[in-house]
Amino acid sequence: MPGNQLVPLPQFPCSQSPTESMGSFCSRQQPLNEVDSDENIQAAEIDRRIAQETKTEQHIHKLLLLGAGESGKSTIFKQIRLLFQTGFDEAELRSYTSVIHANVYQTIKILYDGAKELAENEPNSLKYVVRTDNKEIGEKLSEIGSRMDSPCLTKEIAKEIATLWNDTAIQETYSHGNILQVPDCAQYFMENLERFSEVNYIPTKLLILQEDVLHARVRTTGVVEIQFSPVGESRKSGEVYRLYDVGGQRNERRKWIHLFEGVTSVIFCAAISEYDQMLFEDDTKNRMMETKELFEWVLKQSCFEKSSFMLFLNKFDIFEKKVHRVPLNVCEWFKDYQPMGSGKQEVEHAYEFVKKKFEELYFQNSKPDCVDRAFKIYRTTALDQKLIKKTFKLVDETLRRRNLIEAGLL
Amino acid sequence: MSFSELKDRHVAATAMVNTLRDRLNQKRQQLLDTDVAGYAKSQGRTAVNFSSTDLVCCRTLQGHTGKVYSLDWTPEKNRIVSASQDGRLIIWNALTSQKTHAIKLPCAWVMTCSFAPNGYSVACGGLDSECSIFNLNSQVDRDGNLPVSRVLTGHKGYVSSCEFVRDQDTRLITGSGDQTCVLWDVTTGQRISVFGGEFPSGHTSDVLSISINSSNSNMFVSGSCDATARLWDTRIASRAIRTYHGHHGDVNTVKFFPDGQRFGTGSDDGTCRLFDMRTGHQLQVYSQQQANNDQDVPIVTSIAFSISGRLLFAGYSNGDCYVWDTLLAEIWAFGGHRKVI
Numbered sequence: 001m002p003g004n005q006l007v008p009l010p011q012f013p014c015s016q017s018p019t020e021s022m023g024s025f026c027s028r029q030q031p032l033n034e035v036d037s038d039e040n041i042q043a044a045e046i047d048r049r050i051a052q053e054t055k056t057e058q059h060i061h062k063l064l065l066l067g068a069g070e071s072g073k074s075t076i077f078k079q080i081r082l083l084f085q086t087g088f089d090e091a092e093l094r095s096y097t098s099v100i101h102a103n104v105y106q107t108i109k110i111l112y113d114g115a116k117e118l119a120e121n122e123p124n125s126l127k128y129v130v131r132t133d134n135k136e137i138g139e140k141l142s143e144i145g146s147r148m149d150s151p152c153l154t155k156e157i158a159k160e161i162a163t164l165w166n167d168t169a170i171q172e173t174y175s176h177g178n179i180l181q182v183p184d185c186a187q188y189f190m191e192n193l194e195r196f197s198e199v200n201y202i203p204t205k206l207l208i209l210q211e212d213v214l215h216a217r218v219r220t221t222g223v224v225e226i227q228f229s230p231v232g233e234s235r236k237s238g239e240v241y242r243l244y245d246v247g248g249q250r251n252e253r254r255k256w257i258h259l260f261e262g263v264t265s266v267i268f269c270a271a272i273s274e275y276d277q278m279l280f281e282d283d284t285k286n287r288m289m290e291t292k293e294l295f296e297w298v299l300k301q302s303c304f305e306k307s308s309f310m311l312f313l314n315k316f317d318i319f320e321k322k323v324h325r326v327p328l329n330v331c332e333w334f335k336d337y338q339p340m341g342s343g344k345q346e347v348e349h350a351y352e353f354v355k356k357k358f359e360e361l362y363f364q365n366s367k368p369d370c371v372d373r374a375f376k377i378y379r380t381t382a383l384d385q386k387l388i389k390k391t392f393k394l395v396d397e398t399l400r401r402r403n404l405i406e407a408g409l410l
Numbered sequence: 411m412s413f414s415e416l417k418d419r420h421v422a423a424t425a426m427v428n429t430l431r432d433r434l435n436q437k438r439q440q441l442l443d444t445d446v447a448g449y450a451k452s453q454g455r456t457a458v459n460f461s462s463t464d465l466v467c468c469r470t471l472q473g474h475t476g477k478v479y480s481l482d483w484t485p486e487k488n489r490i491v492s493a494s495q496d497g498r499l500i501i502w503n504a505l506t507s508q509k510t511h512a513i514k515l516p517c518a519w520v521m522t523c524s525f526a527p528n529g530y531s532v533a534c535g536g537l538d539s540e541c542s543i544f545n546l547n548s549q550v551d552r553d554g555n556l557p558v559s560r561v562l563t564g565h566k567g568y569v570s571s572c573e574f575v576r577d578q579d580t581r582l583i584t585g586s587g588d589q590t591c592v593l594w595d596v597t598t599g600q601r602i603s604v605f606g607g608e609f610p611s612g613h614t615s616d617v618l619s620i621s622i623n624s625s626n627s628n629m630f631v632s633g634s635c636d637a638t639a640r641l642w643d644t645r646i647a648s649r650a651i652r653t654y655h656g657h658h659g660d661v662n663t664v665k666f667f668p669d670g671q672r673f674g675t676g677s678d679d680g681t682c683r684l685f686d687m688r689t690g691h692q693l694q695v696y697s698q699q700q701a702n703n704d705q706d707v708p709i710v711t712s713i714a715f716s717i718s719g720r721l722l723f724a725g726y727s728n729g730d731c732y733v734w735d736t737l738l739a740e741i742w743a744f745g746g747h748r749k750v751i
Binding site (some may be wrong): 053 | 473477485495496500503506508509510511512515517519521536537538539540553554566567569570587588615616618635645660675
């Protein structure tokens with residue numbers, strides 16, 4: 001190439017005074033020994049502080065939660081919070097009331113609109129036609145559900161929702177929920193309407209009833225983080241973890257994923273019950289295929305070359321029930337699946353098949369130099385707190401072992 | 411009208427827009443008889459008359475413990491603010507290399523920073539979808555950190571880029587992953603205008619970079635994942651003044667040319683381009699010849715012009731920094747960091 005001149009960029013030690021070639025910017029050529037000594041002290045103090053903070057941070061392991069929308073990752077995040085921190089305080093619980101109400105309205109809207117759509121398009125359409133005297137309620141609820149701000153859930157509205165929910169057409173729609181975007185906890189919402197509509201309803205202080213909060217789907221923008229220590233508060237006995245969930249970013253992941261370069265571990269959540277469902281954003285795309293693509297993409301990112309991978313095969317409880325009703329091979333990725341039998345054995349067989357698929361995917365997409373990064377698969381049901389606690393203990397063990405290996409002690 | 415009829419009409423309309431766009435492109439190609447380099451060479455211009463010792467690294471500022479994502483100078487060019495993956499903003503005295511402030515940010519995932527024209531404040535933004543302002547004269551807290559003096563909230567996606575408006579210390583423009591740019595009033599924290607988003611002619615994907623015109627601070631340009639750059643007038647939020655096509659990949663960085671009549675862009679497609687602001691023409695492409703296949707082309711992550719505009723500094727994902735002669739579209743010098751710029 002003509003006219004190229006290779007210019008190596010030498011390093012100038014700080015004590016050297018500016019040279020002529022720097023041009024007009026540096027007209028204030030102050031020899032360094034005349035610089036205000038206050039400035040020197042301040043700069044030294046800053047350096048000291050940075051060094052100290054960096055040393056403290058070395059003991060903190062960063063964990064990044066990733067997964068497609070609806071993979072259950074935000075629920076896992078909340079679970080970790082409940083398990084290792086003090087849980088939600090009352091003010092925060094109270095703030096979830098309107099969220100629960102909004103979720104109720106959205107759910108019944110999806111069901112009612114879904115019934116209408118099925119009645120129009122399905123061959124066996126009569127079973128999706130809502131009763132005439134419920135239609136007015138349906139239209140009203142559908143309108144409410146489309147608003148940005150939902151009204152409070154009153155006893156009257158709760159009764160109307162219950163009536164509509166009990167309509168056979170709606171029940172029929174619910175059982176064919178996979179082609180619509182019916183949330184997993186629809187039944188839970190519908191069965192607890194009376195409680196939700198109590199005037200003083202706060203998703204309650206009782207730990208068990210915090211299930212309400214876990215069921216609610218909250219959209220976050222930005223990134224949420226929690227810092228915790230799995231084994232009590234003492235930093236000496238356990239590692240300190242910081243878990244990040246980049247929840248609500250509906251944009252190009254590739255533009256911010258590199259910010260997380262060097263995290264200790266990526267916790268990837270895949271909802272294995274979604275093999276027959278379509279995306280919210282694009283109803284021609286299968287959710288499992290989307291998860292597969294996302295996992296492949298994450299594996300290929302050079303910023304995670306040194307990070308451990310923890311794969312949570314999530315929503316196992318829904319998977320368990322679905323496997324009998326809907327064959328795995330409706331999903332293209334699982335098209336070579338051969339059912340073996342029935343009952344519990346079949347569930348295990350199906351689960352092992354899916355697990356193997358993910359394992360193959362992992363090894364196909366990991367570069368040779370990533371061979372010694374840890375990779376573990378866990379079967380999870382994000383709503384089951386005991387299971388999450390147990391799972392996390394295993395994750396902690398893996399990471400501690402990893403730490404020791406890297407330090408050359410194992 | 412039924413849903414499927416609407417869908418059909420949408421498909422037809424999109425096809426029509428694409429056809430019109432192609433025709434527009436063809437017309438442009440016909441009118442564009444040469445590029446900047448072709449013209450310059452035909453006029454007998456020769457390479458820049460500096461020698462290799464005129465471009466030297468005069469300072470290496472060390473102190474960040476993570477990748478440096480962004481930096482900005484004060485208008486007097488004597489101080490620098492830098493933002494890093496270690497979750498800190500560091501303010502430097504550019505002449506002495508001393509740090510004057512170090513701010514541990516509440517949200518470590520910072521992507522951009524900017525110095526206020528008066529030199530008293532700095533702004534930063536990132537994955538928290540907010541833009542935080544710090545007043546450098548405030549009292550530090552027990553840990554030696556500056557408190558946040560204002561937070562600009564409202565974006566629904568990460569803040570990729572921010573810049574204070576030159577002659578007004580109270581105004582700031584941000585670019586965001588939510589596909590919009592916003593003009594803020596820093597003193598009240600309110601959004602003055604939103605560019606794009608619900609309003610038509612906005613970007614159709616994440617906004618990655620913005621640059622305010624140095625000659626006319628009412629104009630700014632934004633670069634986006636939708637492979638275009640768009641020109642905006644801050645007084646007219648309802649639509650973009652112009653959209654600039656040409657790149658084949660995300661436009662990661664945009665910078666106005668010193669005279670304010672044109673601007674440069676850098677993209678995932680490995681090229682930098684120079685666009686004329688008023689006509690929309692792509693004046694020049696700055697592209698490295700690659701013998702091997704496209705997958706190895708390093709992407710352009712960051713650019714800057716020299717004061718005269720004769721030199722275009724471009725940072726690439728492989729750690730290289732090329733200095734282009736903007737007139738002749740040749741690489742004039744080369745240097746590099748050890749990792750991605």
